[in-house]
Every structure is written in structure tokens, then in C-alpha cells.
Amino acid sequence: MNDWWSAIFNFSNYGELLVLLQNSLIAGAVLGVVGGLIGVFVMSRDMAFAVHGISELSFAGASAGLLFGVGVVEGSIVGSLVAAALIGVLGARARDRNSIIAVLMPFGLGLGILCLALYPGRSANKFGLLTGQIVAVDDPRLNSLVAISIVVVAGLMVVWRPLTFASIDPEVAAARGVPTRFLSLYFMLLLGLAVAVSVQIVGSLLVLSILVTPAAAALRVSSSPIVVPLLSTVFAVFSLVGGIMLALGGSLPISPYVTTLSFLIYVVCRIVAAVRARRGNTGRSTDLVTARS
Numbered sequence: 001m002n003d004w005w006s007a008i009f010n011f012s013n014y015g016e017l018l019v020l021l022q023n024s025l026i027a028g029a030v031l032g033v034v035g036g037l038i039g040v041f042v043m044s045r046d047m048a049f050a051v052h053g054i055s056e057l058s059f060a061g062a063s064a065g066l067l068f069g070v071g072v073v074e075g076s077i078v079g080s081l082v083a084a085a086l087i088g089v090l091g092a093r094a095r096d097r098n099s100i101i102a103v104l105m106p107f108g109l110g111l112g113i114l115c116l117a118l119y120p121g122r123s124a125n126k127f128g129l130l131t132g133q134i135v136a137v138d139d140p141r142l143n144s145l146v147a148i149s150i151v152v153v154a155g156l157m158v159v160w161r162p163l164t165f166a167s168i169d170p171e172v173a174a175a176r177g178v179p180t181r182f183l184s185l186y187f188m189l190l191l192g193l194a195v196a197v198s199v200q201i202v203g204s205l206l207v208l209s210i211l212v213t214p215a216a217a218a219l220r221v222s223s224s225p226i227v228v229p230l231l232s233t234v235f236a237v238f239s240l241v242g243g244i245m246l247a248l249g250g251s252l253p254i255s256p257y258v259t260t261l262s263f264l265i266y267v268v269c270r271i272v273a274a275v276r277a278r279r280g281n282t283g284r285s286t287d288l289v290t291a292r293s
Helices: 002-008 014-020 022-044 048-068 072-090 094-118 123-131 139-158 160-168 170-175 180-202 213-221 227-247 255-292
Strands: none
Touching: 022 048, 022 139, 022 160, 022 180, 022 213, 022 227, 048 072, 048 094, 048 180, 072 094, 072 139, 072 180, 139 160, 139 180, 160 170, 160 180, 170 180, 180 255, 213 227, 213 255, 227 255
16 A cells, blocks of 8 residues: 555655656646637537547557657647548538547557557557656657647637637527638647647547546536636646646656546536535525515
8 A cells, every 4th residue: 555655646856856847847837728728619519529539540640650750749740630620521510520530539549559569669658648748848849839839829819709609609600601610620620739739748548638627617617708718727727737746746647647636626616516506596496485475
């Protein structure tokens, strides 16, 4: 039991490790902003399943990049964009989209496993693509992550209002002249980039904890178009940065810490929402009794 505990939490020499992993903390904060903002649209467009599908192709691309020596980041981006484009073009309707994702997911996972099996390098690099790692964020990778994140955030800001309209009520938006089909493909490409950078930190298997869970938690406690993105961003940044700081004190991958924090935030938000609903029902019952008397 003590060995298990020391593997999960061991804060000896914590200060020295914290200084060495500044790039990872910066990457986590930047990625939290990206995940928190784009996650709002993932939820409003009901595309949580699409995130998982893109992540599998991103994993395949990263694995191929690792195998052929072209770069993990470059391969991950290519895989994500290919998946996002296929889903965006072929999956205009929800039923078509889900079937396409269901076809792409096992193909991407199988292709990624094949590339990793053929890769002769260290097993840590293979495992990190699936579950995430914090020790591989060097200056070039951090610079590429920040650059891609800026592109995603700027791309969202440019179309925030029409994309919000098209996400909430696409039929009315199309009737008002909003280019819903273009926005759908545009958003899918931004989502592909967001997934590609997320895979570098949390791994392909657990990318939902950053791109879906924080926004889902925020929507439990608010419906405001301003408050929800802010809360989602705060939740995502807290989960990532907090998970990285906890992972520094253990010998486990980063993903268990990030996913646990993200899940706990979601549980707390559900409890808050349930308490509010109960108070609201109690208040309405009291008003009815008063009115009848």
C-alpha cells in the first residue's frame, strides 16, 4: 500500500521538478483555454462522440509520425485534420456522422497500434501517445502548441456569434442566411487542431476530459452565453494545471490526475444543479400553497 501511495503522491524534491517542467505548466494552461472554449461548441452541437473519433485518427497520425520520423506533432495534426474533414463533409446529419465516426475510430486505433508495434524506440513514447506525458514538452513543441492554440482561439473568436446561432438552432440560422454548412466544416477543422494539441498532453484515450467534461460541467450550473465559456475555461485550466502539478509528485502518467480533477468538478456541478433544482421546486410548491390558502 505504501508503494502504491508513493507512486501516486511523492513530493520529495518537488521544487526542483516544478522548475524543470515550466513548459508543461504553460502548455497545460494554454491547452485549458483552448479546450474550455471549443468544448462549449462541442456540447451545443452534440459532438462529444466526434472528439473521440478525431482523437483516434490523431493518435494514428502521431504514431505514424513517430514511426517514420516526420514528427509526432505534425503527424497528429494531419491525422486530426483528415478525420475532421471527413466527419464534416460526410456527416452533415447526426445519424451519418455517428456511423462515420464509428467506422473511423477502430480504423484509427488499429492503424496507430500497428505503427507503434513497428516503432523500435522506447516504450515510454508509445505509452505517452495513449495516456499523455508531461516530460516531453520542449521549447519547439511548446512553441508549436501555443501557435496552434492561437489559431484555434482566434478562429473561434472570428465566428463566435454566427457559430453560436448555428449551433443552437441550425434551421433558423440557415433561414436567416447564416452559412451553416461552411461553419460546420470550419468548426470541424478547428476541432481537429484542438484535438491534435490535446493529444500531446493528455493522450488520445482521454482527450474528452479536456474538450468535453469542463464544458459539460459549466452547462450544469449556468446557461449564460458569457458565464458558460468562462466557467468551462476555468475548469479546464484547473484540471490540466492541477493535474500536472499533482503528477509531478508521482510516477504515474498525467492522465489519471487530469481526468480525476475534471470528473470531480463535473460531480460538484451536478450536485449544485440538483440542489438548485430542489430549492426551485420547494419554492414553487410554497408559492402554490400560499396562493391556494
